[in-house]
Amino acid sequence: MSGSALTYAIIDGVLTGSVYALMATGLTLIFGVMDIINIAQGIFVVLGAYLSYEIQLHWGIDPFVGLLITIPTLFVVGIVVERAFMSRLKGPEKTAMSILVTYAVSLLIEGSLNMIFSVNDVQINAWYVNRSFKLFGVYFAYIYVFGFILAVVLLTALWALLYRTRFGASVRASLADQTAAALIGINVRRVATICFGIGTAVTAAGGMVFGATNAFNASSSYDLISRLLTIIVLGGMGSLGGALVASIGMVMLEDVVGVVWSPVWSTMTFFIVLVIVLSLRPQGLFGKQLARTA
Amino acid sequence: MAEALLTFDGVVAGYGGGDVLKGVSFAVPAGGVTCIVGPNGSGKSTLLKTVSGLVRPRLGTIIFQGEDLVGRSPRHVLERGIVQVPQNHSLFREMTVRQNVELGAYLVRDRKVIAERYERVAAAFPIVSERAGDKAGALSGGQQRLVEFARSLMLDPTLVVLDEPSMGLDPKTLRQMFQTVREMNEAGRTILLVEQNARQALRLADQGVVMENGRVRLHGSGHEVLHHPEIGALYLGGSIEETVTG
Numbered sequence: 238m239s240g241s242a243l244t245y246a247i248i249d250g251v252l253t254g255s256v257y258a259l260m261a262t263g264l265t266l267i268f269g270v271m272d273i274i275n276i277a278q279g280i281f282v283v284l285g286a287y288l289s290y291e292i293q294l295h296w297g298i299d300p301f302v303g304l305l306i307t308i309p310t311l312f313v314v315g316i317v318v319e320r321a322f323m324s325r326l327k328g329p330e331k332t333a334m335s336i337l338v339t340y341a342v343s344l345l346i347e348g349s350l351n352m353i354f355s356v357n358d359v360q361i362n363a364w365y366v367n368r369s370f371k372l373f374g375v376y377f378a379y380i381y382v383f384g385f386i387l388a389v390v391l392l393t394a395l396w397a398l399l400y401r402t403r404f405g406a407s408v409r410a411s412l413a414d415q416t417a418a419a420l421i422g423i424n425v426r427r428v429a430t431i432c433f434g435i436g437t438a439v440t441a442a443g444g445m446v447f448g449a450t451n452a453f454n455a456s457s458s459y460d461l462i463s464r465l466l467t468i469i470v471l472g473g474m475g476s477l478g479g480a481l482v483a484s485i486g487m488v489m490l491e492d493v494v495g496v497v498w499s500p501v502w503s504t505m506t507f508f509i510v511l512v513i514v515l516s517l518r519p520q521g522l523f524g525k526q527l528a529r530t531a
Numbered sequence: 532m533a534e535a536l537l538t539f540d541g542v543v544a545g546y547g548g549g550d551v552l553k554g555v556s557f558a559v560p561a562g563g564v565t566c567i568v569g570p571n572g573s574g575k576s577t578l579l580k581t582v583s584g585l586v587r588p589r590l591g592t593i594i595f596q597g598e599d600l601v602g603r604s605p606r607h608v609l610e611r612g613i614v615q616v617p618q619n620h621s622l623f624r625e626m627t628v629r630q631n632v633e634l635g636a637y638l639v640r641d642r643k644v645i646a647e648r649y650e651r652v653a654a655a656f657p658i659v660s661e662r663a664g665d666k667a668g669a670l671s672g673g674q675q676r677l678v679e680f681a682r683s684l685m686l687d688p689t690l691v692v693l694d695e696p697s698m699g700l701d702p703k704t705l706r707q708m709f710q711t712v713r714e715m716n717e718a719g720r721t722i723l724l725v726e727q728n729a730r731q732a733l734r735l736a737d738q739g740v741v742m743e744n745g746r747v748r749l750h751g752s753g754h755e756v757l758h759h760p761e762i763g764a765l766y767l768g769g770s771i772e773e774t775v776t777g
Contacts, residue, residue, distance in 0.1 A: 328547075406634060410623050417621035420583060421682070422609045422638040 242496045245375060250489025252381040253450075255388035258484035260443035260461070261468040262395065262477055263436030269412040269475030270425075270432045273323055273335040277343040279462030281437050284346060285311055285444025286453055287354060290361050300361050300445045301383065307441040315437025318342055319430050343458065350455035358452035366449050384446035391442055392481070395435070399477070408432060412475060471511050473524025482522060536561035536690060536721050537582070537613075542591035544581050550589065551577045553745035559690070563737035564712070564722040566753060568729040568762075574745040575725040576618055579694050582723070583615040584608045595690070609638055612689035616679045618698060618725075624668030628678055631667050632659055635685030648685050655714075656681040673704030680711055690721045697728045709735055733757040 264278045285307055292303040322338050360366075365379035399405035410418040411428045419425050447453065447461070468487055472479025490510060491503035498506075514522060535558035542555040551574045559565045567575050580586035581593060584605040593600040600608055614635075622631045632652060636645045653660040658674050659681050667675060676696055683691055693712065697705050705728070713735060716722050726732035733739045739756030741749035749756060756762060 403637075406630070407637070409626065410634060413623040413625060414621060416585065416617060417623070419585065419605045420609075420615050420617060420621065421634055422606045422686075424604070424606055 241375065243493065246492035246496045247489055248375065248377070249381070249492050250485055252377075252385040254485030254488035255392070255481075256384045256443055256446045257464065257468060257488060258481045259388045259391055259439050260447075261465050261472070261480040261484050262392065263439040263443075264465050265469040265472065265475055265477060265480045266408075266432050267436040268469065269477075270408060270415075271323065271335075271429045272332045273326070273433075274332060274339070274466075275433075275436065276336055276339040276462055277318070277346065278339075278436070278440060278465055279458035279460075280343040280346045280350075280455070281311060281314070281440040282444040282447055282461050283350065283453060283455055283458045284314070285441035286361065286448030286457075287350060287359075287444075288441065289445040290359055290448055293361060293363070300363055300449060301387070304387075304442055304445060307445065308438050311441040312434045312438035315434040316430060318437070319433035323433060324426070324430070343462075347455045347458060354454070356454050356456070358454050359448075360452045361445065361449040363449065380446070380449050384450070387442055387446065391439060395439070395477075398435075404428075404431075467508075467511060469521075471514060471521055473521030476521065476523035479521060479523035533560040533562050535559065536596065537723065538592075538594045539578070540592045540594070542578070542581060542588045542593060544577060544586050544588040544591075546577075546586070551745050552581070552588070554591070555742070555745070555747055556591075557740055557747050557750055559721065559723050560738060561721055562716075562719070564716050564724060564735055564753075565738040565740060566729075566732045566736035567723070567725045567740045567742055568727075568732065568756075569742035569748075572744075573742040575742055576694050578742070579615060579692050579723070579725055582608065582613060582692055606638070609686060612686070613692060614683040614686055614688040614690075615692040616676075616683050616694065616696060618694040620672065620675050620679070622667035622670075622675050622678055622682075624666065626667060627664055628659060628667055628670070629663040631678060632682045632685060635682035638686065645685070648687065652681045652684050655684070655718075656711075671704075672699045673701065673708065676700065676704075676708055677711065680715065684715070684720075688720060690723060691715060693722065693724045695725055695727055697726060697731075705731070729762070730757060 260278065260282055264275055267273055267275045288307040288310060289300040289303050292298045292306060293300055322342060323335065326334050326338065365383060369376045369378045399408055407418065407423040407428050410421070410423055411425050415425050451457070464487070468483045469480055471487070472483035487507055490507050494506040495503045537559040539555050539557055542552050543550050545551045555574070555578055567578065569575050577586055581588050582600065584600070584603050584607065588601050591601070595611060595613065598611065623634070626634070633645060633649060636648055639645050653663070656677055658677050662670060662674070667678065670678065696708055696712070700708055709731060712722060712724065724732060724736070733753045733756055736753030739751060739753045740747055741756060741762060749759060749762070
């Protein structure tokens, strides 16, 4: 194994992992505030990818610029889905029911996308998708670097929103204890709706990068959601920092194992690590020690 | 007797699996300490949740300064000047003590007002200034309780509702906690208190209310209820046949 191959694996882990972190952050935010496991997060990513693809194809708008349209669009989609379906889920079975309901939402969107776009794979194309540059002897693909910068900008913005604003304080309070948050005057329902919108909106950015780095169709959502769920379980359900660490760790581990042993072992090794971590810390790396009450 | 600040009239409420409160009626006099005691499951905490808007009564009225609070949101109840410190510790463990206390004024937009109130509260509760930068989760149970009290005063409330504040406290902290309740009352707040530690709480109270099976079984002055011959029987599983007043 060469040192440069290992370096590449680590760099790829950081670059690609940050994009997964963006998508997983939305998922873990929704769970943390609402006790909802959003199986539709995968199809939202694909929807974001299709939107970017269409905007570029028909209007000639660069996918990164197009985010100014797709992010607000996905935010509205999230708000509508939350008001139409999620807000009706109540009681102790809420989390379990949310899996079924969001799966149904996912199937609805998947079916619609298949009808509109057929099942043939498409891929977002732009000048930076297949080009790279060399720095310190390592080749960097522009799309991964741009995707990384985008993820850093959006995660920083999300961090600033959560830790530097009054709304962020209400989100963090709701994440910690919904009853206590309500008792100091936080409208937990409104916070939940906006968080679902934000959690969905970030998939527009993740979807655009995903669609530029992978050929995709509506069924791509299954692979995505299984990865995203794994990430937030490893990081700790509801932990934003955990989602970031687990995302980068997952891709880095897969890449390093692929270089050191064989790509065949990549995914399996990640799941072995997941099982070991969960047997030692059932709440995940940064999860709350006590189980939440629904 | 002082004018009623809060009046429960025929309050019936529950959680979907049947009524926990089966017609609760009594008044909380302005400026005093009213203590509700009773065995587990008698509906004490549920009653407090109907005040704060966490549980909506099925029947009855809860009148606060002329307004019926039934169906009002927790936010509206806070805006009217009622704050509740819940039974379980409610500080946000990952936030600092200062952040927690400042969040008590979440409904206040004016940073200057928040800063002034924080200074006042920190002066009254030394633990707030001493541990301002520490994570709330690092505090002991008693310290957390005091910070919760401090936070509850950030809205400058008229009525402070305390749900079993002595839970889990050692005897020394318990005395300190009851002393703090007394001081909050002397500072002009009306206190509505639910307590398992009945004898100590009733000594502090102007009015005592005994609940059993979702109803008020006895109410009178704190002293009367404390020395009622059957209160012990109630705690041993018996029931009370007479009321001291009303």
